[in-house]
Amino acid sequence: SETFKVAVLPGDGIGPEVMAEALKVLDAIEKKYDVQFERRHANVGGAGIDLEGKALPQTTIDICKAADAILFGSVGGPKWESLPPDEQPERGALLPLRKIFGLFCNLRPAIIFPALTGSSTLKESVIEGGFNLLVVRELTGGIYFAEPKGIETVDGVRRGFDTMLYTEPEIERITRVAFDIARKRASKVCSIDKANVLSTSVLWRQVVERVAKEYPDVALSHMYVDNAAMQLVRWPKQFDVLLCGNMFGDIISDEAAMLTGSLGMLPSASLAEGSFGMYEPSGGSAPDIAGQGIANPIAQILSASMMLRYSFGMQQAADAVDAAVEKVLDQGYRTGDIYQGTSGETRVNTVEMGDAIVAAL
Amino acid sequence: SETFKVAVLPGDGIGPEVMAEALKVLDAIEKKYDVQFERRHANVGGAGIDLEGKALPQTTIDICKAADAILFGSVGGPKWESLPPDEQPERGALLPLRKIFGLFCNLRPAIIFPALTGSSTLKESVIEGGFNLLVVRELTGGIYFAEPKGIETVDGVRRGFDTMLYTEPEIERITRVAFDIARKRASKVCSIDKANVLSTSVLWRQVVERVAKEYPDVALSHMYVDNAAMQLVRWPKQFDVLLCGNMFGDIISDEAAMLTGSLGMLPSASLAEGSFGMYEPSGGSAPDIAGQGIANPIAQILSASMMLRYSFGMQQAADAVDAAVEKVLDQGYRTGDIYQGTSGETRVNTVEMGDAIVAAL
Ligand SMILES: CC(C)[C@H](C(=O)O)[C@@H](O)C(=O)O
Ligand SMILES: CC(C)[C@H](C(=O)O)[C@@H](O)C(=O)O
Numbered sequence: 001s002e003t004f005k006v007a008v009l010p011g012d013g014i015g016p017e018v019m020a021e022a023l024k025v026l027d028a029i030e031k032k033y034d035v036q037f038e039r040r041h042a043n044v045g046g047a048g049i050d051l052e053g054k055a056l057p058q059t060t061i062d063i064c065k066a067a068d069a070i071l072f073g074s075v076g077g078p079k080w081e082s083l084p085p086d087e088q089p090e091r092g093a094l095l096p097l098r099k100i101f102g103l104f105c106n107l108r109p110a111i112i113f114p115a116l117t118g119s120s121t122l123k124e125s126v127i128e129g130g131f132n133l134l135v136v137r138e139l140t141g142g143i144y145f146a147e148p149k150g151i152e153t154v155d156g157v158r159r160g161f162d163t164m165l166y167t168e169p170e171i172e173r174i175t176r177v178a179f180d181i182a183r184k185r186a187s188k189v190c191s192i193d194k195a196n197v198l199s200t201s202v203l204w205r206q207v208v209e210r211v212a213k214e215y216p217d218v219a220l221s222h223m224y225v226d227n228a229a230m231q232l233v234r235w236p237k238q239f240d241v242l243l244c245g246n247m248f249g250d251i252i253s254d255e256a257a258m259l260t261g262s263l264g265m266l267p268s269a270s271l272a273e274g275s276f277g278m279y280e281p282s283g284g285s286a287p288d289i290a291g292q293g294i295a296n297p298i299a300q301i302l303s304a305s306m307m308l309r310y311s312f313g314m315q316q317a318a319d320a321v322d323a324a325v326e327k328v329l330d331q332g333y334r335t336g337d338i339y340q341g342t343s344g345e346t347r348v349n350t351v352e353m354g355d356a357i358v359a360a361l
Numbered sequence: 362s363e364t365f366k367v368a369v370l371p372g373d374g375i376g377p378e379v380m381a382e383a384l385k386v387l388d389a390i391e392k393k394y395d396v397q398f399e400r401r402h403a404n405v406g407g408a409g410i411d412l413e414g415k416a417l418p419q420t421t422i423d424i425c426k427a428a429d430a431i432l433f434g435s436v437g438g439p440k441w442e443s444l445p446p447d448e449q450p451e452r453g454a455l456l457p458l459r460k461i462f463g464l465f466c467n468l469r470p471a472i473i474f475p476a477l478t479g480s481s482t483l484k485e486s487v488i489e490g491g492f493n494l495l496v497v498r499e500l501t502g503g504i505y506f507a508e509p510k511g512i513e514t515v516d517g518v519r520r521g522f523d524t525m526l527y528t529e530p531e532i533e534r535i536t537r538v539a540f541d542i543a544r545k546r547a548s549k550v551c552s553i554d555k556a557n558v559l560s561t562s563v564l565w566r567q568v569v570e571r572v573a574k575e576y577p578d579v580a581l582s583h584m585y586v587d588n589a590a591m592q593l594v595r596w597p598k599q600f601d602v603l604l605c606g607n608m609f610g611d612i613i614s615d616e617a618a619m620l621t622g623s624l625g626m627l628p629s630a631s632l633a634e635g636s637f638g639m640y641e642p643s644g645g646s647a648p649d650i651a652g653q654g655i656a657n658p659i660a661q662i663l664s665a666s667m668m669l670r671y672s673f674g675m676q677q678a679a680d681a682v683d684a685a686v687e688k689v690l691d692q693g694y695r696t697g698d699i700y701q702g703t704s705g706e707t708r709v710n711t712v713e714m715g716d717a718i719v720a721a722l
Binding site: 085088090091120121122123143144149150151157158159160162163164165167169194195196197198199200201202203204225226227229230231232233234235247250251252254255258259 | 446449451452456481482483484487504505507510511512518519520521522523524525526527528529530555556557558559560561562563564565586587588590591592593594595596608611612613614615616618619620
């Protein structure tokens with residue numbers, strides 16, 4: 001039987017609670033398929049700070065290096081909010097992880113499950129039947145990492161500065177991912193930029209157009225980021241794959257996720273070249289409901305499913321997990337965040353939702 | 362009687378049609394108050410390109426320089442879309458105008474008129490009773506104008522780059538505007554940044570906090586731009602004034618505007634130090650409906666009202682225009698873009714809407 005090594009980083013807030021359910025799902029996959037998941041737990045985020053003095057301790061890095069993939073919970077909370085930004089759980093853990101492991105490609109699906117259109121703040125007429133879009137965000141370049149950046153004093157005046165930079169190979173690499181994925185979906189890529197203002201975007205657009213020629217079966221369009229922020233609100237169904245640089249992808253993917261109304265449902269993947277990847281829920285650590293056993297574990301479970309699919313090549317198992325999630329939703333199981341109080345719904349807690357999904361497997 | 366000089370730049374698409382209605386409103390104001398508006402028309406955008414070879418011809422600059430304020434229509438259209446970005450109507454006219462006239466402060470209200478909640482894509486329960494927020498966007502700094510920016514080849518690899526930069530005085534100046542305005546509203550400022558990633562934002566946050574100490578009566582909060590993009594969708598009523606740098610303000614103000622569902626209703630102001638300003642609708646030139654006489658002139662008319670208020674110090678006249686607009690909406694007058702087909706509505710064209718507003722004055 002095959003063995004995959006998983007670094008398990010539950011993190012803070014609801015992280016450990018929802019992670020427990022994802023691990024139960026991995027147990028079920030082990031029983032069902034001929035596979036073993038060798039798991040090593042490590043501290044990250046606030047837990048890393050409290051127990052080992054850093055949001056991303058060296059032991060955690062080592063455990064991740066020895067693994068085939070990272071299953072990440074969520075990090076952050078009021079306790080660590082007064083630390084300098086660099087040392088805070090989110091930034092202090094996520095940015096170094098992305099850089100160290102070369103996680104250049106961030107996949108952020110924004111899906112409304114037809115059964116849950118009620119949780120969106122958008123009108124029923126706008127989202128009828130649900131929508132399904134995918135933000136492909138470049139994750140190791142752009143204004144996040146380029147130098148110089150800092151704060152300095154020139155002629156007695158303080159100034160803050162950052163550099164936005166993309167090289168042609170960086171743009172090409174993420175563009176290929178977007179087009180390859182679009183082929184397996186609705187075959188539409190909308191590339192988001194600000195080419196009327198940014199030189200980085202002018203190059204971005206040129207490279208995307210060149211690469212697109214190799215994919216004549218995929219329809220390419222371009223949209224300025226300000227317009228994209230509007231169009232998402234106006235008619236989200238117009239999109240299939242949205243291809244973005246690091247900063248625009250950060251904003252656009254969060255907006256798209258919130259439009260679904262069910263952040264607790266959305267997984268994400270951050271992929272390196274090859275098969276290594278990190279998988280985490282799109283939502284945060286939700287400190288307000290942590291420890292109560294009521295958080296929605298579905299985003300964490302779907303993150304595990306993305307891990308099966310993208311790092312372990314287990315499409316069938318991943319499909320099975322996705323189908324199990326859809327089944328329990330169709331059966332009416334709802335954690336508090338997606339409970340609407342209509343007939344046919346059964347309100348469940350974190351563990352019960354996990355159990356239902358395992359049973360549906 | 363007092364005289365104000367207005368540079369009138371109708372531009373492209375629906376620009377000239379809606380501008381005609383705003384000028385009728387200025388006529389009415391002249392009759393009602395002891396004031397003269399000396400108007401000089403000039404070409405801008407596609408009209409500038411077609412007639413004088415540039416999106417912002419020198420004659421237009423000169424006319425604007427001789428004026429007390431610029432009343433701007435809208436620019437752009439498919440005809441000029443294949444030009445290089447620098448020469449296109451929007452970018453080629455707007456960015457130089459902002460720079461030449463030092464229009465550092467962009468005010469973009471996003472208002473749902475209670476009578477029009479139906480046009481928003483947001484659920485009635487989210488926007489019940491309407492909402493009213495104001496984006497205060499810095500307009501002459503940040504990543505839009507800072508150098509270096511360009512495309513170069515280093516060791517055979519092409520790269521595009523831009524510089525994001527804010528000095529302390531730039532941040533301080535726009536922050537004061539936001540707080541001064543907040544005092545006349547709900548006394549809340551939410552400053553938008555990405556201080557967990559950008560050094561520019563770290564300085565931004567420090568300066569905003571320092572200036573805020575002078576406004577103990579105004580409540581200050583900070584929000585990361587990705588979270589702001591989500592929170593706008595989730596619960597727009599939580600906001601009063603949103604204070605943003607140039608790039609984040611571009612994205613956030615457009616998202617907020619679209620949430621109202623009535624882009625054709627929203628004016629904007631771009632202010633210099635002193636009383637000079639440029640006033641324009643938030644929406645675009647809508648080439649699809651240009652020439653048909655059906656465009657909504659309200660954004661242009663409310664832009665003229667902002668001109669009265671901010672450049673000419675005519676609060677009373679501005680209030681009268683705003684009230685007239687609200688009155689005709691309450692009376693049920695609707696151009697096609699805001700017509701919902703319910704009883705009590707009267708569908709009108711551009712000229713009829715302008716006439717109704719003049720009559721209500
Ligand atoms: C925590 C922060 C640095 C991070 C980002 O901006 O990338 C987060 O917002 C995300 O999107 O994963
Ligand atoms: C046309 C473009 C350069 C401009 C901007 O980005 O500022 C526009 O989007 C706006 O918001 O006025």
